[in-house]
Every structure is written in C-alpha cells, then in structure tokens.
Amino acid sequence: MITLFCIRRAGEASPPPGLSVPEGGPVRLIEAGELGAWVCDGELPRHLDEVRAHDAVVRAALRSSTPLPVRFGTTFADEEALRRSLQERREELLAGLRRVEGKVEMGIRVEWLERDPRGERPDRSTEATGGRQYLEARRRELMAAEERRLRAVALLEAVERRIGVDAAESLQRPLPAPGVAGVMAHLVQRQGVAHYRARVEEVRSDFPEVTLHVTGPWAPYSFV
Amino acid sequence: MTTEAGSPQGRDDPLAREIDLWEGSLASNEPHSLVDLINRVLDKGVVITGDVTISVAGVDLVYLGLSAVLTSVSTVRRRALAPAGDGVAEQAKPDSEVE
Numbered sequence: 001m002i003t004l005f006c007i008r009r010a011g012e013a014s015p016p017p018g019l020s021v022p023e024g025g026p027v028r029l030i031e032a033g034e035l036g037a038w039v040c041d042g043e044l045p046r047h048l049d050e051v052r053a054h055d056a057v058v059r060a061a062l063r064s065s066t067p068l069p070v071r072f073g074t075t076f077a078d079e080e081a082l083r084r085s086l087q088e089r090r091e092e093l094l095a096g097l098r099r100v101e102g103k104v105e106m107g108i109r110v111e112w113l114e115r116d117p118r119g120e121r122p123d124r125s126t127e128a129t130g131g132r133q134y135l136e137a138r139r140r141e142l143m144a145a146e147e148r149r150l151r152a153v154a155l156l157e158a159v160e161r162r163i164g165v166d167a168a169e170s171l172q173r174p175l176p177a178p179g180v181a182g183v184m185a186h187l188v189q190r191q192g193v194a195h196y197r198a199r200v201e202e203v204r205s206d207f208p209e210v211t212l213h214v215t216g217p218w219a220p221y222s223f224v
Numbered sequence: 225m226t227t228e229a230g231s232p233q234g235r236d237d238p239l240a241r242e243i244d245l246w247e248g249s250l251a252s253n254e255p256h257s258l259v260d261l262i263n264r265v266l267d268k269g270v271v272i273t274g275d276v277t278i279s280v281a282g283v284d285l286v287y288l289g290l291s292a293v294l295t296s297v298s299t300v301r302r303r304a305l306a307p308a309g310d311g312v313a314e315q316a317k318p319d320s321e322v323e
Contacts, residue, residue, distance in 0.1 A: 055264070070270045071266070071271050071272075072266050074272050104239065111256070176263075221264035222268050224269060
C-alpha cells in the first residue's frame with residue numbers, strides 16, 4: 001500500500017531529503033509520464049497528527065512550485081496502480097496544474113464578534129399552548145435565519161471588494177458554522193501573498209462587526 | 225533541472241518567508257487555523273478514485289467517505305490541546321463544519 005500526497009509535473013523538485021511522515025516513512029517521488037507524485041509507503045492512521053503531516057508534505061512541495069494537493073487518505077495498492085490512475089486522468093491533472101501554476105491559496109475566515117443565535121435552542125416553553133404560536137415562532141426563526149444569511153453574503157462580498165486583491169479566483173462560503181459569517185478562499189500569485197495580507201490589515205477596521213483571520217499560504221486545495 | 229524543494233529560489237524568496245510564518249501559526253494551534261486545515265485536507269483536494277478505503281477502528285467506511293467520520297469542530301479544538309495520539313475520527317457528530 002502507498003499513500004499519495006500531491007501531484008506535480010515530472011522533473012520538478014523531488015521531496016527534500018529527510019522529509020518523512022510519522023508512521024509512513026520517507027516521502028518519495030514516483031513519476032508517471034509527465035506527472036510526478038509524492039508518496040510514502042503504507043497507509044496513514046486517520047488521526048489528527050497524520051492530517052497535519054499530510055498538509056506539511058504538501059506544503060513542502062508548495063515551497064518549490066504549486067502542486068495539486070490530493071485529499072487525505074488516498075491510497076493505492078502499489079506503484080503500478082498509482083501510475084495507472086494518474087495516466088487515466090492525465091489530461092485533467094495537467095489542466096489542473098496549469099490552472100494553479102504560479103499561484104497559492106489564501107483563506108479568510110470571517111467570524112462574528114456578536115453572539116450567534118445559530119445552534120442555540122429557541123425558547124419554546126410556550127409551544128405547548130398551541131400549534132399557532134408554534135408556527136409563528138417557527139416563521140420568525142426562519143426569517144431571522146434568512147436575514148442572517150443575506151447579511152453574511154453581503155458582508156463577504158463587501159470584504160472581498162474592499163480587499164480588491166488581484167485574486168485570480170475566489171470562493172465564498174457563507175455561514176459554515178455557528179459564529180462564523182463565512183470563509184473565503186482566494187487563488188493568489190505566489191509573489192502576491194504579502195500584498196494580500198497587507199490589504200486585509202488595511203480593511204480590517206472597516207468591518208468592526210467581525211474578525212478577519214487570514215490563513216495560508218495553502219496549496220490550492222479549494223481550487224482543484 | 226531539479227532543485228531541492230526546500231530552497232527553490234534562495235533565501236530571499238518572499239513566499240518561503242510567508243510559508244515559514246504560516247507554519248509558525250499552525251504550530252501554535254490557533255483554533256481557526258486548525259479548523260481551516262481540517263476542512264481543506266479532509267474535504268478538498270484532488271479526489272482520485274484509486275483503492276481508497278477509509279478504515280476506522282477496523283471498520284471500512286468506503287462509501288461514507290472521510291467527511292462522515294469527521295469529528296466535530298469542537299472536538300478538534302479539544303484534541304488540539306490534548307496530547308498527540310488521539311484520533312480525529314473517533315467521534316462522529318453532525319455539527320462538523322465539513323459537509
């Protein structure tokens with residue numbers, strides 16, 4: 001069994017000597033035509049430590065050029081099975097590599113500072129008094145939820161507009177979890193990360209109702 | 225030409241500095257960094273239909289996929305503070321941020 005971390009073009013940097021994964025051993029390169037894969041032997045345990053290790057291997061590749069990160073837990077019976085799989089999807093993978101070439105992914109997590117009613121149990125102590133009160137209370141809840149969603153969508157768009165960064169592509173996901181207005185991912189030029197970060201700092205005070213957490217540089221997980 | 229992955233464009237590579245900075249942030253276990261990491265590594269990235277088998281405690285969960293065995297965000301946060309060795313996949317809760 002071998003575990004796959006990321007895919008790049010053949011001939012690009014090999015895993016640096018000494019790069020290894022606990023419980024997985026050294027990371028090595030397998031080439032298949034124009035593609036190269038960073039792998040290790042065995043199957044990694046499904047633990048948080050290994051999730052981190054997976055990302056660390058992908059990031060090591062990102063240092064020299066932008067790879068296609070592979071979802072955690074992708075394993076193959078042997079090298080031959082991996083090569084076959086890469087060959088079958090050769091065109092798609094090469095197109096993916098062209099799309100992200102020279103770019104990295106940056107993320108912004110937008111968290112409400114105020115209390116978020118989502119996830120809390122509404123007070124329905126009076127609901128036993130009748131179906132009508134229940135339905136009205138339910139309707140108010142739904143309207144409040146929709147209002148909040150619209151507010152989150154508008155907020156994410158406003159933040160993105162204000163940052164005005166030359167993001168080749170962007171993804172927005174409103175209300176992913178209680179307390180979070182949204183998460184955004186941007187595909188940014190490799191040399192543009194500092195500028196991106198600086199822009200977020202500049203617009204921070206324009207949005208006093210939220211906290212903006214910048215994450216990355218990531219390999220382009222959200223854009224593959 | 226093959227370069228070493230660790231030092232592609234010399235010490236002055238601005239991206240290398242940004243990555244160093246980011247690794248420091250990940251190492252400090254900030255909850256939002258960790259949640260973003262989990263969401264990416266487990267829920268995004270290229271999906272290659274190979275011999276993918278998700279095995280948790282000896283039970284194969286091929287169809288359910290990783291997101292179904294994901295822990296809740298709050299559990300992840302708790303585990304980030306706990307000693308290494310515990311599995312993220314040990315508890316499945318419906319309030320995971322990953323869908």
